[in-house]
Amino acid sequence: MDIYTIIFLALAVFIFLRLRNVLGQRTGNERPPYDRAARNVVHGTQDNNVVPIPGTVIDQAPLAPTADIAAPSDRWKGIAEPGTALAQGLDAIAAQDSSFDPRHFLSGARSAYEMIVLAFANGDRRALKDLLSSDVYDSFEAVIRDREKHEQKTETRFVSIDKAELVGAEGRDKFAQLTVRFVSQMISVTRDKAGTIVEGNPDKVTDITDVWTFARDTTSRDPNWKLVGTGSAH
Numbered sequence: 001m002d003i004y005t006i007i008f009l010a011l012a013v014f015i016f017l018r019l020r021n022v023l024g025q026r027t028g029n030e031r032p033p034y035d036r037a038a039r040n041v042v043h044g045t046q047d048n049n050v051v052p053i054p055g056t057v058i059d060q061a062p063l064a065p066t067a068d069i070a071a072p073s074d075r076w077k078g079i080a081e082p083g084t085a086l087a088q089g090l091d092a093i094a095a096q097d098s099s100f101d102p103r104h105f106l107s108g109a110r111s112a113y114e115m116i117v118l119a120f121a122n123g124d125r126r127a128l129k130d131l132l133s134s135d136v137y138d139s140f141e142a143v144i145r146d147r148e149k150h151e152q153k154t155e156t157r158f159v160s161i162d163k164a165e166l167v168g169a170e171g172r173d174k175f176a177q178l179t180v181r182f183v184s185q186m187i188s189v190t191r192d193k194a195g196t197i198v199e200g201n202p203d204k205v206t207d208i209t210d211v212w213t214f215a216r217d218t219t220s221r222d223p224n225w226k227l228v229g230t231g232s233a234h
Contacts, residue, residue: 076102079166089169093176096218100176102166105225109180109214110164116227121156121188123147133215133228151193159185159205167211171218177228179213208232 079102080086094100112131119127123144129137147154161184168179185207189200213229216222 079103080169086166086169089171090166092171093169093178093218094171096171096174096176102178105178106164106166106180108225109178109212110161110182112214112225112227113164113180113182113184113210113212114158114161117158117186118156120144121154131227133226136227136230147190152190152198154188154190154200155202156186156188159187168213174217174219175215176218177213177215178225179211179229182208182210182212184208184210 074082076082076087076090080090090100090102116128116131118124119131120140120143125141125144128140132140161182163181163183165181166178167181168177170177185205187200187202187205189202190198192198209232211231212227214225215228216225
């Protein structure tokens, strides 16, 4: 092997190493596509108090199905029985929004439930306006206004949220609607200007069952759901 051959070999190795450094190599640890909705959950937003009840916003088309995706028969296992109206409603919503995850939704719904109940008790109109549809907001605001007129204040404290389960789902046109039954324990009391109790008991834990409906436009890049209907039973 003469000196020229050695020089060319050394040059080839040098060029290979330079290309490797410039272009890099795949290690299997590359970051996934950037998720704007996840960023908002982690860092919060400066001008929006809406609780992110996803719908996830991602900037690229969804990946094609793979072999490890659950079969349709157990797609909603633990959430809805196959063939039920609830399962069919979830199918319709998933057809509109491929990122829809009912477990993720329920996790956010629990947070929204607690935030809305406490904002209502505290008369926090700004928080409620971002979390409720206009019709529901008007109903809540009327009660707050009546409390203020009579100079009353409500104190509410959650002891626990024991259950949050989907009981209804509907996907129609571009809108998705989900109904959740919340079972919780809380302490609530309303006092007048002098501090006299006019409703509730500060020492009594009350079992509460609320049935709330949330909705969102699945064609919107806004991933948040808003409360559009309420009902309750004790």
